[in-house]
Amino acid sequence: MRTVSAEKLTKAVKDSLIKINYELDNSLVTLLKKAKSKETSNLSKSILDDILENQALARDRKAPLCQDTGVAVIFVEHGLDVRLDGNLDDAINAGVRLAYDEGYLRKSVVQHPFNRENTKDNTPAIIHTKLVDGDQIKLKIASKGAGSENMSKVVMLTPSDGIEGVKKLVLDTIFDAGGKPCPPIIVGIGVGGNFEKSAMLAKEAILRDLDDSNPDPSLNALEKELLSEINALGVGPMGVGGETTCLAVKINTFPMHIASLPVAINIQCHSARHMEVTL
Amino acid sequence: MIRITPPIDNATIKQLHAGDKVLLSGTILTARDQAHIRLVKDQATDLDLKGAVIYYVGPTPARPGEIIGASGPTSSYRMDSLSVPLMERGVKMMIGKGNRSKAFRNAMIENNAVYMIATGGAGALLSSKIKSVRVIKYEDLGTEAVHALEVEDFPCFVAYDVHGKSIFKGDV
Ligand code: SF4
Numbered sequence: 001m002r003t004v005s006a007e008k009l010t011k012a013v014k015d016s017l018i019k020i021n022y023e024l025d026n027s028l029v030t031l032l033k034k035a036k037s038k039e040t041s042n043l044s045k046s047i048l049d050d051i052l053e054n055q056a057l058a059r060d061r062k063a064p065l066c067q068d069t070g071v072a073v074i075f076v077e078h079g080l081d082v083r084l085d086g087n088l089d090d091a092i093n094a095g096v097r098l099a100y101d102e103g104y105l106r107k108s109v110v111q112h113p114f115n116r117e118n119t120k121d122n123t124p125a126i127i128h129t130k131l132v133d134g135d136q137i138k139l140k141i142a143s144k145g146a147g148s149e150n151m152s153k154v155v156m157l158t159p160s161d162g163i164e165g166v167k168k169l170v171l172d173t174i175f176d177a178g179g180k181p182c183p184p185i186i187v188g189i190g191v192g193g194n195f196e197k198s199a200m201l202a203k204e205a206i207l208r209d210l211d212d213s214n215p216d217p218s219l220n221a222l223e224k225e226l227l228s229e230i231n232a233l234g235v236g237p238m239g240v241g242g243e244t245t246c247l248a249v250k251i252n253t254f255p256m257h258i259a260s261l262p263v264a265i266n267i268q269c270h271s272a273r274h275m276e277v278t279l
Numbered sequence: 280m281i282r283i284t285p286p287i288d289n290a291t292i293k294q295l296h297a298g299d300k301v302l303l304s305g306t307i308l309t310a311r312d313q314a315h316i317r318l319v320k321d322q323a324t325d326l327d328l329k330g331a332v333i334y335y336v337g338p339t340p341a342r343p344g345e346i347i348g349a350s351g352p353t354s355s356y357r358m359d360s361l362s363v364p365l366m367e368r369g370v371k372m373m374i375g376k377g378n379r380s381k382a383f384r385n386a387m388i389e390n391n392a393v394y395m396i397a398t399g400g401a402g403a404l405l406s407s408k409i410k411s412v413r414v415i416k417y418e419d420l421g422t423e424a425v426h427a428l429e430v431e432d433f434p435c436f437v438a439y440d441v442h443g444k445s446i447f448k449g450d451v
Contacts, residue, residue: 043298043436043446050398050434058403064339064349067402104348106339106422116313118421147354147376147399178449180354180377182399234448238399239378240298240436241448271400 002079002135004279006086006094009137012277013095016141017072018103020273021064024055027210028247028272035184035237035244044242048184051237051270066271069105070143072096072125075204079134089127097121108146128200140207142274148181148267154199157261166191166263167226173265174230174246179239182269184247186210187230190264193254202266205250207274214251223249282432286330287371289391295437297444301395303433307332307374309426311353314417315361318425326416326425329369333362334397335376337422338406347412347428349402352376355394359383366390374435378447384439394439396446408433 024032029052036048058065074092078084084091100107100122107122132138153173157165170189188208190201214220226249236242247270256262283291284305295301308326310318310333318324335355339348355375362373363386371392376399387394397405409428416425438446 043300046300046436047398050401050404054398054401054404057407058349061403063342063403063406065403066400067336067338067349067351068353069339069349104340104342106337106348150354175449178378178447179396179399180356182376236448238376238396239447239449240396241446269400 002082004082004084004137006084006091009084009088009091009139009279010095010098012139012279013074013092013141014098014102016139016275016277017096017099017105017143020141020275021069021103021105021143022062023059024065025210025272025275028270029055031210031247032184032270035247038243039237041242043240044237047237047240064103064105065273066145067106068108068145068147069100070145070273071109072122073142073144073203074125074127075140075207076127076129077132077138078129079132079136081135082137084137088129092125092127093123096123096125137279139277139279140274141277142207145269145271148185148269151177151181152202152264152266154195154262154264156195157263159259159261161261163222165261167229169263170226170265171229171233174267175233175235177267178235181267182271183235183239184237184244184270186247186268186272187226187249188266188268189249189251190266191251191253191262192256193262194256194260195262197254198262198264199266201252201254202264205252206266206268206272208250210248216253219251219253223251285332285372287332288330292371292391292393292441295393295440296442297437297440297446299437301435301437303332303435304431305429307334307428307430307433308415309334309336309428311335311337311423312357313420313423314425315358315365317417319361319364324416327369328365331370332372332374333365333370334374334428339402340422347406347409350406350409351400351402352397355379362386366392378445378450379439387439388441388443391441393437393441395435396438397433397435405433
């Protein structure tokens with residue numbers, strides 16, 4: 001059986017977290033540039049200019065893009081034929097600790113919902129582990145800010161609400177969020193499963209590649225349709241009105257109970273910081 | 280483009296209209312959730328808020344040799360009710376991101392103050408407009424302590440003006 005050292009995993013987590021906090025993904029930058037060329041008002045153009053200038057500056061200076069460097073969210077796909085020579089959660093948290101310290105990232109995690117005492121090293125990370133075939137460990141690593149996370153929701157619709165109910169919920173949620181989640185946003189939608197499964201689906205949806213297409217043709221069409229309907233809301237960059245509110249919609253689904261239609265909407269701001277590494 | 284240097288008076292507030300781009304230079308204060316709670320409780324504070332500008336920000340730590348880390352705005356709505364007593368004590372301008380409650384807007388107009396937004400997520404860019412930083416209150420709050428920032432040409436936009444207009448698509 002293959003062995004991966006915990007030290008190597010810690011370093012991968014650390015390096016990835018620092019990198020994503022300094023550099024926006026190229027496909028995202030391309031979408032932001034395209035969005036800017038579509039804006040007609042000076043105000044919305046000026047905001048997209050700031051966002052583009054900001055990412056160039058952050059990349060050049062190796063500095064954080066945003067002051068909210070988020071909570072670390074890590075999806076682990078652990079092959080059954082590979083063994084980590086240490087505790088997985090500990091190795092991940094060690095990487096988080098190092099990244100937020102050495103990368104000069106903000107420590108935004110508090111220990112307790114009511115005493116609000118900062119843990120001072122941005123741990124614990126939120127870790128989701130899945131066992132899969134193979135001899136590799138795949139990590140999807142994200143820093144998720146609160147501005148957009150706070151505008152996300154899970155709603156238990158009923159089957160009769162159908163596709164129209166889902167669309168209405170998405171549009172209402174985004175319109176009501178306005179400028180708070182730092183639009184232009186990316187919207188991850190989880191439909192199906194149950195209460196917690198839908199939230200997981202939505203979170204995984206925002207981690208999908210921006211330029212992938214949904215393998216299910218009907219969902220692929222729905223993603224495109226929702227994208228144009230969201231943009232027709234006119235919320236615009238930072239909520240000031242404009243052509244682009246949303247850069248991409250990603251929908252993930254799962255089978256569900258005959259009586260249920262759970263829907264989760266996870267909003268991701270334009271500072272979409274995530275990447276994948278395989279060990 | 281309008282240039283403003285705090286402290287801010289009523290005449291300046293009146294000239295500002297939703298959507299105007301403003302470049303701020305001079306001293307502005309930082310405060311977010313925890314600092315607001317303390318400032319509101321701490322009636323006898325020695326902090327002079329007359330004509331003051333409050334920026335809702337909690338920066339990333341500065342690297343050695345740097346003045347400050349990334350310094351973009353945080354969502355303002357969490358400070359809505361706490362802003363009111365501070366405006367009553369003289370705060371004239373608040374900078375954050377996103378829309379705010381009707382009650383906040385009414386209190387803002389009553390107190391002749393203005394709400395500004397800076398581009399959210401532009402932490403690296405906005406920090407390049409900050410020339411010096413000093414902790415002036417509640418040091419134990421770390422990134423959430425009240426800091427005095429010296430800024431130069433700090434870019435922001437008028438979001439709610441005293442004439443009742445809003446920059447936001449969703450507002451009436
Ligand atoms: S919503 Fe995103 S871009 Fe906006 S402040 Fe939060 S982390 Fe930064």
